[in-house]
Amino acid sequence: MTEKDRTPEVEIADAVTGNWVDSYAPARARPFLRLSRADRPVGTWLLLLPCWWGLLLAMLHTGRASWFDLWIAIGCAIGAFLMRGAGCTWNDITDRDIDGKVERTANRPIPSGQVGVRKALVWMALQSFISLLILLTFNTNAILLGIAALLPVAIYPFAKRFTWWPQVFLGLAFNWGALLAWTAHTGSLGWPAVALYAAGIAWTLFYDTIYAHQDAEDDALIGVKSTARLFGDATPIWLRYFMVATVCLLGLAVILAGISNVLVLVVALGGPWAMGWHLAWQQRSFDADDGDMLLKLFRSNRDAGLIPLPFFAVALLL
Template sequence: MTDRTDTASSASPQSGAGRVADATARNWVDRFAPPAWRPYLRLSRADRPAGTWLLLLPCWHSLFLATAADRWTATDLWLLAAFAVGAFLMRGAGCTWNDVTDRDIDGSVARTRSRPIPSGQVSARQALAWGVAQALVAFVVLLTFNGFAILAGVASLVFVTIYPFMKRFTWWPQIFLGLAFNWGAWMGWAGHFGEIGLAPALLYLGGIAWTLHYDTIYAHQDREDDALIGVKSTARLFGARTHRWLWAFAAAAAAFYAAAAWVALEGPALWIALGGAAIFGLDLARQIIALDVDDEARCLTLFRANRDSGLLLAGVWLAASLV
């Protein structure tokens, strides 16, 4: 969905047979996937998995909060797995759409010139067909949800569609990424209860603040390229003031997650969930303290660390749902 997810800064622009410059080292696509599949899996960022986790985790956070407020059912077990499949497919569809819309920009920048479309591995038409195919399979998965959740899932396409264009027009494209990547905050609750309410709304706001945190860190890797091609970002906007903004985003994320737990839960589950929100906030604080915005490798490491931050919150909230 985002064109700046899980970059390996040490990779060459074109290493191996078609490997893209921003692929992770020793990724499974370049090592094991059949050669004919590789360009399409690269379009889906299957060789860069952090973004899939960051799309999936808000779904799980919401589901675990809903089950902590109510109880587990067989449907919830299916949702747990379906969210994982859907996150992989929809992140792939969104990233493919991103590469189609950015194909001219990608072709003029060394870091992205080796991506499947500008390098000639696939045509824009083939990529678009691949993106549609992924979205259709994801829609089949979505049809197994309740009616309200189906409508909520379809509504997410608005932000998936417009996000790639936002960096051309606003200094805050990370907000639109947050609107898209955290849609799962609605989906877990809607999948369990068949409705939405204040708790998932607070969860959604917390997720947007979290996205502003991690994608601002990530965007600092691309400040020079972004300035060269005229792409806007919060990293360019904040500059030397980045740390103070990140403190605000981290505090907001932890506070909104705690507020979601406060309005949804009671008893031991509430205190466990509040503890999880506090630990999550402390982990984001650790990232800010360790951050050097001029160290690209450090930015990448800390960006990737957000998968573990989200998994930590998910694990604690899962425990809250089981008490």
């Protein structure tokens, strides 16, 4: 055990109060679970929801459902938890020198010395391996897509060093599940899945710009780029653009799915419309100087992303 690994655990700044990691997890496991952001579950939801969008839209497209679709939904949920954990671990390994200079991230397991880099790499590999086992239960095209997803995941932590738009790279990685779940059901990619993927990227630009405003001052001091710094006072305008793009592209995905029944189509299109109202509330409530509100708005995107699902589900039942 290294000196770093003996460092006492410390509280993470933006962890959910009373989360299960702090309350119930064994003490020795907590630093690794915090490394995976298990104490901040919203990120898992944001990775999972595009998967469920893609699966339900694929079922609407084909007009069929099977017991294997239930496994796709469950497998995506487990995989989202694991791959989000692996991705966050990789992010913290690459950002270990930057995180120590930012107030919100200074207490994360690696910069605070709770976990050494070697153990973090092993933890990342373990999570990735279990995810691979789940992926191998899907069809060949879905497996190939799952493997290809590693590229944007690997690039994302470095994006803020060379572009003002690192949120685009996060969107590419976080919404890959829309392509994968669609393909796991249908056997091949289709334009509805591509439109859904684009909608997810626009949504990521929306919520992660809000999130990035929490660190804008520290990022400016250390030279880290983000859309929050790029947009500055014009952020509310850009949020409106991303909101409109999200709703329109999500609606386009529904239309491209080729739903012939008018009632079913109208019900399915209600999902993007209702989600748009939630995003509009976030845009109106945005305040770059209110850190608590920024975190509240970011976390509320779990609810925003859940909104289309019951519309898609009812449309499928019809």
